[in-house]
Amino acid sequence: MKKIINWILVFAGCFTAQAVSAQVRPPLSVDVNYSIAQPLGSLKDYSDKTSFRGWSAGLQYMLNNQWSVGLRSGYQDFYEKLPRAVYPDKQGDVSAVQTRTLQVIPIQATVSYAFTKPESAVIPYATVGVGAASMNYEKYWGEFVEKNNSWQFLVSPEIGINVPFGKASPLMFNANVRYNYAPYKYNDITNFNSVQGNIGLKFHLN
Amino acid sequence: MKKTLFLFSAAAAVVAMVSFSSCRKDPLKDMTNEESRIYITNHDSTANFKAYSTFSIVDSVAVLTLAGDSAKKALTDYDKKLIASVTAAMQQKGYTLVSKNAKPDLGINLTRIDNSYSAISWNPGWWGGWGYWDPGYWGYPGGGWYWPSYYTVYRVNEKQVAIDAFDLKNPKNSKFVAVWNSLWRGSGVWNIDNIDSMVQASFAQSPYLTNK
Numbered sequence: 001m002k003k004i005i006n007w008i009l010v011f012a013g014c015f016t017a018q019a020v021s022a023q024v025r026p027p028l029s030v031d032v033n034y035s036i037a038q039p040l041g042s043l044k045d046y047s048d049k050t051s052f053r054g055w056s057a058g059l060q061y062m063l064n065n066q067w068s069v070g071l072r073s074g075y076q077d078f079y080e081k082l083p084r085a086v087y088p089d090k091q092g093d094v095s096a097v098q099t100r101t102l103q104v105i106p107i108q109a110t111v112s113y114a115f116t117k118p119e120s121a122v123i124p125y126a127t128v129g130v131g132a133a134s135m136n137y138e139k140y141w142g143e144f145v146e147k148n149n150s151w152q153f154l155v156s157p158e159i160g161i162n163v164p165f166g167k168a169s170p171l172m173f174n175a176n177v178r179y180n181y182a183p184y185k186y187n188d189i190t191n192f193n194s195v196q197g198n199i200g201l202k203f204h205l206n
Numbered sequence: 207m208k209k210t211l212f213l214f215s216a217a218a219a220v221v222a223m224v225s226f227s228s229c230r231k232d233p234l235k236d237m238t239n240e241e242s243r244i245y246i247t248n249h250d251s252t253a254n255f256k257a258y259s260t261f262s263i264v265d266s267v268a269v270l271t272l273a274g275d276s277a278k279k280a281l282t283d284y285d286k287k288l289i290a291s292v293t294a295a296m297q298q299k300g301y302t303l304v305s306k307n308a309k310p311d312l313g314i315n316l317t318r319i320d321n322s323y324s325a326i327s328w329n330p331g332w333w334g335g336w337g338y339w340d341p342g343y344w345g346y347p348g349g350g351w352y353w354p355s356y357y358t359v360y361r362v363n364e365k366q367v368a369i370d371a372f373d374l375k376n377p378k379n380s381k382f383v384a385v386w387n388s389l390w391r392g393s394g395v396w397n398i399d400n401i402d403s404m405v406q407a408s409f410a411q412s413p414y415l416t417n418k
Contacts, residue, residue, distance in 0.1 A: 077230050079231045092248035093246070093247050097240075138233070142242045143234060143393065
């Protein structure tokens with residue numbers, strides 16, 4: 001009899017443990033990050049300055065302890081003002097103080113894979129975001145602007161960590177590094193390349 | 207729990223709103239008048255500027271306004287200084303000033319344009335005609351010239367100044383061909399204090415324009 005009770009307790013314990021493990025956090029989460037982006041390649045030639053004006057935000061749904069899918073957006077503003085210079089143009093020479101800007105607004109679907117169990121103190125993960133980005137190109141010649149706005153394909157692989165505030169806390173600190181690529185071509189830009197560092201919070205909604 | 211959630215959502219909403227409204231660094235904010243100006247120079251690449259030795263310059267400045275295609279001539283302090291400054295720059299480049307009756311090789315027209323009416327889009331065609339300078343002044347109607355056409359005027363009010371140099375020696379089909387042109391756009395181009403620096407910049411970026 002005692003044996004049977006013991007076995008039942010063991011089984012019950014296991015089931016409970018499993019149930020708890022599956023429910024460390026509710027599956028739906030929202031994240032908001034502050035972003036810093038470094039332009040690379042031709043984007044760097046166009047606008048050399050690191051952008052400290054950016055953010056990223058998204059929703060994620062955990063399919064299981066490892067895999068999540070989601071949707072995210074964000075914003076990044078690239079800006080560089082150059083001292084007065086003479087630029088040879090198609091039909092002449094233009095002396096101007098150029099202010100070169102690009103605003104990027106991505107909308108991406110994401111797939112993420114967590115490398116550890118949800119109850120870990122630190123949860124490293126990898127994400128790939130695929131979608132489109134609104135590229136708003138504005139090059140100012142003095143106070144005169146040359147503008148172009150278009151949507152481009154954007155792919156963004158990312159690695160990062162989530163650090164829960166306490167073992168089963170629904171709130172986590174998030175830090176990640178993301179690479180962005182878009183086959184965007186306009187004037188001086190032959191491809192859009194940037195490396196983006198993000199820090200923020202991720203919260204699992206009850 | 208619900209309270210935390212509410213607070214978090216509120217914080218996220220605030221962050222998003224602040225980001226949307228102030229993330230963009232505005233290029234026009236804190237832009238000085240000097241920085242706002244652009245100087246566009248064009249020239250006839252087939253022209254041999256060493257073949258010219260004399261020039262003459264108009265005795266007043268044509269002013270184009272909303273009023274219509276007919277230009278008024280003006281001789282304000284600004285205009286006097288503009289004539290003197292362009293004359294000095296031409297002499298520095300090795301050209302000799304002569305009167306317009308002494309058969310100068312180059313004729314120089316000066317025009318101020320008040321384009322304030324043309325709200326957003328700039329229509330070079332309007333200015334491209336030769337109604338703005340009395341054709342009889344040089345004995346012939348003027349010729350054609352070139353400048354970039356794809357700039358968008360961002361501000362509603364715009365004043366411009368143009369310097370046009372014409373070849374008076376070799377008229378084609380009884381028209382003078384513009385061999386050099388400088389167009390000033392931006393804030394403060396009608397300000398007398400900026401004339402010298404704008405003239406200097408225009409000639410400095412045109413190294414081919416010399417008799418030396």
